[in-house]
Amino acid sequence: MRFGVGALTVALALCGASVSTTEAFSGVVRPSPRRAFGVAWSAAPTSLASGIKTRFVSTSATRRQLAAGDDEEDGYDEPLAKGVDSVSWLPTVAGSKMVETSSDGVEDAQVLPLFPLGGIVYTPNSEHVLNIFEPRYRSMYNDILMNGTKRFVVSMSHPTEAGRFAQMGVLFELQELKEVSEQTADQIKYICNHRVTGRVKIHRVLNPDVWESRSTYLRVEGTIFDDSGRDDEDGEDDDETSEAVEEKKDESMANDVYGAVTAALGKYYSKEEKSLKDAFGDLVEIQHELEEDVRFTKASVLSLAVKPGPGKDGLWQTVRLWQSFADQRLMARQNDLQKDFQEKLQEFLKKEKGLKDEELPSAIGFQDLSPGLQQEVQDLQKRMAVELQPLVLESTLTMQKLLETESHEARCKLLQFFVEAERKRLATKKSLAGMFAGETAGSSADIPEEERLGPSSSSKSSSSDDSSASSKSILTDEPDAWG
Structure with a gap:
């Protein structure tokens, strides 16, 4: 096990999911960058620890209680109240036999290769x-x-x-493929670029028996829902009658007139x-009011x-923006x-190893740490698993539900x-902050006037302090948000 040192963040593979920040959105303000001495471990658990589902459900239950009144008025149930079972799953392929292909399959269903990619939800x-x-x-790429x-x-x-997959997947279309066997000593065969062009509702896995043997890839029967817009462009059939074409032209002209009117209004x-x-506007307003470290720009x-x-x-653009917000x-x-561990690791490398800032290694082995730091690493792993696994799972299920x-x-x-659940969470946070501030002000008011201290220099300069705090805010109204 090796630990990254330097401007790194913790890399987790908790509950089969990895935090992806490869897509940058200008609509999200991130925390100010700091020089971090992080750790990155590859020995992350591949499944949830016992009790995680209970913790996750209780987290949702707490949010549901905080917003119970509004939710009842809206008539909208908590969409993730059942935890992992809130989304639809296929039966597990582990230990399953080959499925006989019948002629009475689902109408318009197609046979497609299946490439499971862990706990990541693509849009x-x-x-x-x-x-x-x-x-x-x-072999799959050769076949397609x-x-x-x-x-x-x-x-x-x-x-x-293991061997169980979400019923709703997405359709990857290969855009570009590069053969890199020689450059990588055959460690990697292809580097492939893809575009997600739609969703696929999987009805069944046709060859579940190959999952454990790994002899070939899985094949599924599924219905494609095109989200690329190509169906709209190619909607006219070649054998349409002239009357149908003329009718569409008239409809198009009417739509143009309607579009011009709505554009004017x-x-x-x-x-x-x-x-x-x-x-969303209400959420952004309270995010900036509370100066949240991670928040959307006002321009967004x-x-x-x-x-x-x-x-x-x-809308899929906003769905990905929300995913980016959750990741950040x-x-x-x-x-x-x-x-705290970063600071101790930095101190250890400088004092015990005699290294300067520019000499810090990019990685350090677990065995090279002091016994105290080794114990802290193990404790940190446990704490992060307990605190972050439910958050990763909730974020993943949110995207899958959408x-x-x-x-x-x-x-x-x-x-x-x-969006409203997040806004209500921040509203509760704001109320608690105001409650404690009110208690402090009340205790001051109870002191007799003759026993009160005169105005301090800090109180006199409060306006300048506020101005200073404001100038340190990471609030940025990016004009190119969503540009």
Whole structure:
């Protein structure tokens, strides 16, 4: 086990999930960068520790209690109240036999390769790079290149049950492939660029028996929901009658007139879209009021994407923005948890090893640490597992729940629920802060006037202190948010 030293953050593979920050969004303000002496371990648990599900459910229950009144009025149940079971899962393929293909399958279903990628949830209209090294997936890429389909399903793995996958996955389409066997001594076969063009509802796994043998890749039967916008562009059938074409032309002209009118009156939003934008604006306002370390920019309120479709104003853009926000907040919490250890590790390397700042190594072995630091590492691992696993799981299930929601309107309402839950959490935080501030002010008022101290220099300079604090805020209104 080796530990990274320097400007690194803790890398976790908790509950099969990894924190991904490869996609940067200008709509999220991150904590101010600090020189961190972090740790990165590869011996992370592959499944949840016992009791994690209970902790997760109780976390949701607490949030539900805090917002019970509003939730009852809205008539919207807590979407993650059942924990892991809040999303739909396929039966496990572990120990299963080959499924006989019947002719009475689901209408419009297609047979596709399945490439499970751990606990990560991918979203439509995003792009991703994969390094391919495992033999069965080398074979899969060869097959999709040979048959010309160039696509496969990616589905999230269950956090506790091996060989069990989410029923709703996404469709990866291969954009570019590079053969890198010679450059990597055959450690990596391909480096591949992909675009997620839609979602896939998996009905069944056709060859579950190969999962444990690893002899080849899994194949599934699933229904594709296109989110790329190509179905809209290619919607006209070649054999359409001239009457149908003329009817569409008339409809198009009417839409153009309607579009011109609505453009003159301002951008039109449906009820669900407007409610989401309003809720997001309320959240951003309280985030900036409390000066949260990780918060959305004010500019992102006006440019929030809530429309259907794949464009820059499409809702999936905001879903990924929310995912980025959750990831950044998790990373900030990781940094807080390891801050004390970072300082001690830095002191150990400088005093015990006699190293200067510029001489600090990029990694240090666990066995090279002092017994005291080794114990602290183990304690830190346990603490991070207890505190961060439920947060990782909740974030992952949130994204999966949004992914499997059937309609645009329902997805807007669901995302609004998560936005409002975060706003209510911050409102509670604000109320508690005000309560303690009120108690302090009240105790001061009870002191007789003749026994009170005169105004101090600190109170006289309070306005300048406030100004100073404000200048140190990481508040940035980025004009190019969502640009």
